Amino acid sequence: MKGLSLFRCFLPLPAQQQLWAQCDTLAHGAVPMYTPTVRGGRPMSVGMLCLGRHWNALTYGYEPTRSDFDQAPAPPIPASFRELAARAAEQAGFTFAPDICIVNYYNETSRMGVHQDKDEQRDALEAGIPIVSVSLGDTARFVIGGLARRDPTSPLMLHSGDVLVMGGPSRLRFHGVTRILAGTAPEGTGPGRFNLTFRQYGLRPNEQ
Numbered sequence: 001m002k003g004l005s006l007f008r009c010f011l012p013l014p015a016q017q018q019l020w021a022q023c024d025t026l027a028h029g030a031v032p033m034y035t036p037t038v039r040g041g042r043p044m045s046v047g048m049l050c051l052g053r054h055w056n057a058l059t060y061g062y063e064p065t066r067s068d069f070d071q072a073p074a075p076p077i078p079a080s081f082r083e084l085a086a087r088a089a090e091q092a093g094f095t096f097a098p099d100i101c102i103v104n105y106y107n108e109t110s111r112m113g114v115h116q117d118k119d120e121q122r123d124a125l126e127a128g129i130p131i132v133s134v135s136l137g138d139t140a141r142f143v144i145g146g147l148a149r150r151d152p153t154s155p156l157m158l159h160s161g162d163v164l165v166m167g168g169p170s171r172l173r174f175h176g177v178t179r180i181l182a183g184t185a186p187e188g189t190g191p192g193r194f195n196l197t198f199r200q201y202g203l204r205p206n207e208q
């Protein structure tokens with residue numbers, strides 16, 4: 001299917017190390033990473049820190065402050081993060097102005113069940129505005145399916161420094177993370193894995 005671009009080693013090692021350190025600092029900062037509890041009451045196995053706008057794990061909606069956790073405002077996305085995502089999207093043929101960055105932390109037992117990302121505005125989803133994903137640290141076994149949950153999935157290993165752009169007809173494909181390969185993180189990253197997903201909420205950048 002079109003709309004999927006994988007840029008292997010988009011970030012050279014020094015940039016991976018710098019971005020890892022920035023994520024680590026943010027995760028332990030004034031508005032820290034936390035473990036979301038989803039609808040039904042189960043905790044997610046990943047840590048989450050949303051920048052720009054907060055994704056509420058109970059409502060599956062976006063909001064300015066973390067009303068499902070500590071009422072803290074979502075910290076801003078560093079300009080250098082936004083520029084990295086926009087540069088990758090441009091290489092994949094998309095114009096992209098991300099206003100949300102979700103930083104997830106995976107330890108060696110974390111997983112992400114197969115799901116669709118469809119909580120952004122309908123006009124942005126229909127336009128196929130991409131999600132840009134940056135992987136850091138341990139390798140993940142990622143699976144990508146089709147537009148229906150029962151469609152078959154294909155595995156893809158995501159390594160530190162890889163960037164995946166999912167737009168156009170691929171924007172609503174089902175996908176998940178089935179396992180983390182502990183001990184595979186390059187020097188100066190890890191342990192574990194940070195994944196950054198950049199999103200644009202609306203068709204017009206920065207609209208509510």
Ligand code: MD3
Nearest residue numbers: 117131133166170171172173175195197
């Ligand atoms: C394919 N994270 O945070 S990123 C997520 O590797 C999430 O941590 C996975 O799924 C991870 O929501 C995958 C790559 C990705 C992101 C969005 C997609 C792949 C996608 C949207 C549509 C299809």
Ligand code: FE
Nearest residue numbers: 115116117175
């Ligand atoms: Fe996802």
